[in-house]
Amino acid sequence: MSLSILNNPFKNKGTAFTPDERHELGLEGLLPPHVQSLDEQVAQTFAQYQTKPTNLDKRQFLMAIFDENRVLFYKLFSEHVADFMPVVYDPTIADTIENYSKLFVDPQDATFLSIDRPEDMTTALKNAADGRNIRLIVVTDAEGILGIGDWGTDGVDIAVGKLMVYTAAAGIDPAQVLPVVLDVGTNNQHLLDSPLYLGNRHKRVTGERYDQFVDQFVTTAEELFPDLYLHFEDFGRDHAAALLNRYQDRYTVFNDDIQGTGIITLAAVLGALKISKQSLADQRYVCFGAGTAGAGIAKRVCDEYVQQGMSVAEAKAHFYMVDKQGLLFDDDPTLTPEQKPFARSRDEFDQPEKLTNLAAVVAAVHPTILVGTSTQPGTFTEAIVKDMAAHTDRPIIMPLSNPTKLAEATAEDLLTWTNGRALVATGIPAQDVTVNGVTYQIGQANNALVYPGLGLGVIAANATTLNDDMISAAAHSLGGLVDTSKPGAAILPPVTQLSQFSNTIAEAVVQRAIDQGLTKTPITDAKKTVAYTKWVPKY
Numbered sequence: 001m002s003l004s005i006l007n008n009p010f011k012n013k014g015t016a017f018t019p020d021e022r023h024e025l026g027l028e029g030l031l032p033p034h035v036q037s038l039d040e041q042v043a044q045t046f047a048q049y050q051t052k053p054t055n056l057d058k059r060q061f062l063m064a065i066f067d068e069n070r071v072l073f074y075k076l077f078s079e080h081v082a083d084f085m086p087v088v089y090d091p092t093i094a095d096t097i098e099n100y101s102k103l104f105v106d107p108q109d110a111t112f113l114s115i116d117r118p119e120d121m122t123t124a125l126k127n128a129a130d131g132r133n134i135r136l137i138v139v140t141d142a143e144g145i146l147g148i149g150d151w152g153t154d155g156v157d158i159a160v161g162k163l164m165v166y167t168a169a170a171g172i173d174p175a176q177v178l179p180v181v182l183d184v185g186t187n188n189q190h191l192l193d194s195p196l197y198l199g200n201r202h203k204r205v206t207g208e209r210y211d212q213f214v215d216q217f218v219t220t221a222e223e224l225f226p227d228l229y230l231h232f233e234d235f236g237r238d239h240a241a242a243l244l245n246r247y248q249d250r251y252t253v254f255n256d257d258i259q260g261t262g263i264i265t266l267a268a269v270l271g272a273l274k275i276s277k278q279s280l281a282d283q284r285y286v287c288f289g290a291g292t293a294g295a296g297i298a299k300r301v302c303d304e305y306v307q308q309g310m311s312v313a314e315a316k317a318h319f320y321m322v323d324k325q326g327l328l329f330d331d332d333p334t335l336t337p338e339q340k341p342f343a344r345s346r347d348e349f350d351q352p353e354k355l356t357n358l359a360a361v362v363a364a365v366h367p368t369i370l371v372g373t374s375t376q377p378g379t380f381t382e383a384i385v386k387d388m389a390a391h392t393d394r395p396i397i398m399p400l401s402n403p404t405k406l407a408e409a410t411a412e413d414l415l416t417w418t419n420g421r422a423l424v425a426t427g428i429p430a431q432d433v434t435v436n437g438v439t440y441q442i443g444q445a446n447n448a449l450v451y452p453g454l455g456l457g458v459i460a461a462n463a464t465t466l467n468d469d470m471i472s473a474a475a476h477s478l479g480g481l482v483d484t485s486k487p488g489a490a491i492l493p494p495v496t497q498l499s500q501f502s503n504t505i506a507e508a509v510v511q512r513a514i515d516q517g518l519t520k521t522p523i524t525d526a527k528k529t530v531a532y533t534k535w536v537p538k539y
């Protein structure tokens with residue numbers, strides 16, 4: 001019993017156990033005599049954290065604390081959110097995924113579901129829940145981890161990391177969450193060849209068996225955990241939108257890459273327009289990399305046009321999608337269902353056959369908004385950016401591909417090339433940039449700025465569904481928080497305020513659920529409901 005408490009991160013307080021507790025729990029002699037307060041533990045561990053030379057070392061150190069003591073981990077995280085985000089989450093999480101099998105020491109309470117053992121599904125989920133009331137699952141099949149591709153079982157860390165941010169940012173109870181990886185194999189040859197690889201050593205299963213396995217997972221999880229909010233993360237382009245469409249009317253589900261990214265990028269656009277004092281109606285939008293995120297964002301921004309009073313056809317006329325083949329045309333048989341609504345007609349252009357790359361499209365279209373979700377580093381070149389900036393005063397440019405090594409451009413280059421005129425947000429955190437004596441703060445257009453608050457709202461409301469209205473409310477609540485009074489202001493609120501605006505988002509989402517009658521039980525006060533639901537790290 002005594003050792004099981006020290007080994008249970010949900011119950012362990014380590015040196016903070018009082019003499020009475022030590023006596024009651026049979027811990028006499030199992031801890032050093034001095035009793036520390038939580039604050040003392042936080043100060044000591046933070047000092048130790050600061051001695052670690054690299055972000056990967058820092059993360060390893062924090063994960064050891066996570067494995068031992070959740071309260072301490074989240075108290076520490078919540079006091080240093082902006083500091084820890086790039087270490088616990090993106091971009092360092094990409095390094096941990098790329099080295100997962102090599103660095104493995106602990107499964108970190110994740111659930112590993114193998115397509116080769118579907119008969120174990122129920123038992124596995126029950127084992128992992130261990131009697132806990134699970135309200136939130138982040139599930140991945142790891143086919144499209146960030147922009148780094150297929151990582152099989154090793155992609156489980158994205159589910160673990162996303163959940164850490166949920167709790168640190170929005171106070172989701174860490175005892176009510178479950179990270180899940182669906183190991184359906186991997187097409188990553190490097191993993192298949194690696195003697196250390198911990199996942200199933202075969203190619204990805206696709207088709208009917210894949211669909212059945214995912215379906216078995218969704219229905220089993222929903223049955224075991226009836227108040228579940230199910231977050232899909234980093235599925236491949238062929239599955240992400242299809243799965244969202246399949247389940248969103250039946251269950252309370254969310255796709256972060258489609259919807260989370262859509263919300264944050266719309267919020268960034270609205271923030272930018274607040275600064276430039278322009279209207280959405282006057283924008284021309286180019287998406288570079290029309291995959292899961294690119295199409296998800298375009299849909300969200302397009303819906304905003306419609307909400308502001310345009311017809312769907314008028315709204316779509318503002319969008320130009322570019323993928324590997326160049327501008328997407330409606331006669332292209334390879335278009336995905338998500339790309340189709342935005343494909344253009346060749347008749348609109350003098351020389352459509354020339355529009356096979358981003359530079360040609362920018363030259364032809366003169367976009368005012370350029371969003372990068374292509375996974376192709378450095379593709380927002382100086383020539384392209386200068387061409388764009390020659391036709392608009394305040395070009396809105398967002399290189400969103402993660403991690404750092406895949407970004408389409410750096411904030412510094414974008415501001416330098418445009419003499420400070422570009423309104424920029426990046427996927428990963430970026431330092432301030434000074435151009436001509438003005439210091440520009442760079443907003444982070446990463447879905448981590450919205451999914452925690454959105455999730456807290458959905459969970460607090462115990463919403464029966466997550467619909468477009470609630471999603472739109474989340475985006476708008478964030479846009480209102482941008483401080484445009486100073487020159488160089490960022491187009492999104494800073495990560496240092498993540499806890500505050502997660503709360504704002506959650507309240508807006510609960511209110512919208514109440515207004516639409518979508519709460520499982522009657523709720524009257526959104527603010528109180530959110531406050532009541534939040535978990536606080538304390539002993």
Ligand SMILES: NC(=O)c1ccc[n+]([C@@H]2O[C@H](COP(=O)([O-])OP(=O)(O)OC[C@H]3O[C@@H](n4cnc5c(N)ncnc54)[C@H](O)[C@@H]3O)[C@@H](O)[C@H]2O)c1
Binds near residue numbers: 144145261322426
């Ligand atoms: N900032 C955020 O919050 C956020 C959220 C989601 C995704 N992302 C990033 O966006 C990127 C894409 O993610 P995704 O989930 O959409 O992946 P995806 O695979 O679904 O989409 C990538 C798209 O880029 C296209 N592409 C590849 N090479 C190209 C090229 N040379 N020119 C033009 N297009 C090209 C692909 O064909 C595909 O359609 C990743 O780097 C990911 O980290 C960022």
Ligand SMILES: O=C(O)C[C@H](O)C(=O)O
Binds near residue numbers: 090147256401402448
């Ligand atoms: O994980 C992130 O940093 C954001 C996003 O979900 C992505 O896939 O890149």
Ligand SMILES: [Mn+2]
Binds near residue numbers: 146233234256257
């Ligand atoms: Mn993602």
